[in-house]
Amino acid sequence: MTEQEPWKACLNLAEIEAAGAAAMAPGPRAYYAGGAADEVSMRDNRASFERWRIVPRMFVPNTPRDASVEVLGRRWPQPFAIAPMALQRNGHPDGEVAVARAAAARGLTYCLSTCASAGFDEIAATGAPRWFQLYLLSDRARSQALIEEAEATGHEALILTIDTPVTGLRERDIRDGYGLPKGVEYCLIRREGSQRGTSVLDDAIQPTYSWDDLAWVLSVTRMPVLVKGILHPEDARRAVEMGAAGIVVSNHGGRQLDMAIAGLDALPAIAEAVGDRGVVLMDGGVRRGTDVLIALALGARAVLLGRPVLFALPLGGEPAVGHALDLLTKEIDRALVLSGIPDAREWRREHLVRAGELPGRGA
Numbered sequence: 001m002t003e004q005e006p007w008k009a010c011l012n013l014a015e016i017e018a019a020g021a022a023a024m025a026p027g028p029r030a031y032y033a034g035g036a037a038d039e040v041s042m043r044d045n046r047a048s049f050e051r052w053r054i055v056p057r058m059f060v061p062n063t064p065r066d067a068s069v070e071v072l073g074r075r076w077p078q079p080f081a082i083a084p085m086a087l088q089r090n091g092h093p094d095g096e097v098a099v100a101r102a103a104a105a106r107g108l109t110y111c112l113s114t115c116a117s118a119g120f121d122e123i124a125a126t127g128a129p130r131w132f133q134l135y136l137l138s139d140r141a142r143s144q145a146l147i148e149e150a151e152a153t154g155h156e157a158l159i160l161t162i163d164t165p166v167t168g169l170r171e172r173d174i175r176d177g178y179g180l181p182k183g184v185e186y187c188l189i190r191r192e193g194s195q196r197g198t199s200v201l202d203d204a205i206q207p208t209y210s211w212d213d214l215a216w217v218l219s220v221t222r223m224p225v226l227v228k229g230i231l232h233p234e235d236a237r238r239a240v241e242m243g244a245a246g247i248v249v250s251n252h253g254g255r256q257l258d259m260a261i262a263g264l265d266a267l268p269a270i271a272e273a274v275g276d277r278g279v280v281l282m283d284g285g286v287r288r289g290t291d292v293l294i295a296l297a298l299g300a301r302a303v304l305l306g307r308p309v310l311f312a313l314p315l316g317g318e319p320a321v322g323h324a325l326d327l328l329t330k331e332i333d334r335a336l337v338l339s340g341i342p343d344a345r346e347w348r349r350e351h352l353v354r355a356g357e358l359p360g361r362g363a
């Protein structure tokens with residue numbers, strides 16, 4: 001079994017990441033695994049979860065229990081979706097299509113990246129509930145064309161990522177000589193000329209952003225717009241006041257500004273600033289079911305799952321990705337039982353303490 005189906009031996013997402021990384025060539029592995037500069041923010045994304053502890057309750061009946069949440073009018077069966085991530089064909093020839101199929105089979109939402117190595121129609125054909133992630137391109141007309149195509153192919157929301165006016169300092173990519181593998185290409189921002197590694201992005205993506213850009217995006221789409229990459233509560237407040245439907249609290253997996261605050265650490269203040277004016281999602285370092293629930297307790301409606309999905313790909317495409325998604329789903333269910341908080345929507349700050357901090361009376 002493990003020869004052809006190595007993912008089956010992986011008991012958790014960390015094991016999937018390790019096995020997937022071992023199965024990849026150094027360049028693409030560096031691209032998936034790497035963070036910016038000293039990778040402090042990337043490591044901190046994990047550490048941020050370990051700074052919290054859950055205070056479980058006993059004698060609580062756990063049937064029925066419910067992991068579902070409502071996000072922008074759709075009931076998500078689990079409180080997570082697939083993060084937008086570039087170039088999934090680096091990991092497997094089926095790339096984005098494999099991931100979207102695995103998501104579709106489970107009713108999970110798939111976020112298609114502007115830097116995808118698959119087209120809108122291919123993702124639409126999987127039937128997955130789908131969102132489109134936009135990087136603003138220097139060429140406004142091309143940005144608008146992407147938005148229109150996303151709408152026409154049934155993408156239900158737009159994630160505008162604003163933390164990437166230039167790519168972060170990805171030293172692993174340079175050290176391990178990452179370049180686009182043969183047969184992998186940017187399908188949505190394809191253009192003549194440079195197709196070398198991440199440089200195509202720096203060529204295509206708008207090199208500076210202002211609030212006017214958000215106003216423009218809001219003015220040209222019917223899709224609800226979530227702004228991804230926000231880490232300051234004032235930025236979150238302004239975005240929802242302008243009409244954004246939500247915020248994705250994220251430091252981009254530690255791949256942009258190293259030393260930036262972890263998404264989980266930024267989350268409580270942002271959730272408070274947004275209030276009921278928008279939906280708040282977070283990502284960065286989510287690897288366990290308990291991570292998902294801690295994020296919910298700190299104000300996220302749901303989270304985005306990142307790298308483990310990418311590292312499942314080289315282990316066997318769609319079924320391996322499905323295994324990763326099922327592992328997280330089962331962990332969430334077990335944690336709902338063991339915590340005595342069997343409804344994902346009921347998780348609150350009061351169910352947590354800081355590691356090292358004693359619960360107060362009545363906690």
Ligand SMILES: Cc1cc2nc3c(=O)[nH]c(=O)nc-3n(C[C@H](O)[C@H](O)[C@H](O)COP(=O)(O)O)c2cc1C
Nearest residue numbers: 032083084085086113161252253284285286306307
């Ligand atoms: C290889 C890779 C490519 C990514 N590409 C994109 C992208 O195209 N657009 C985007 O908004 N975020 C992108 N991200 C960031 C993810 O959406 C998400 O914020 C991050 O992966 C969360 O961190 P984690 O995977 O360590 O949990 C990418 C992340 C990785 C690892």
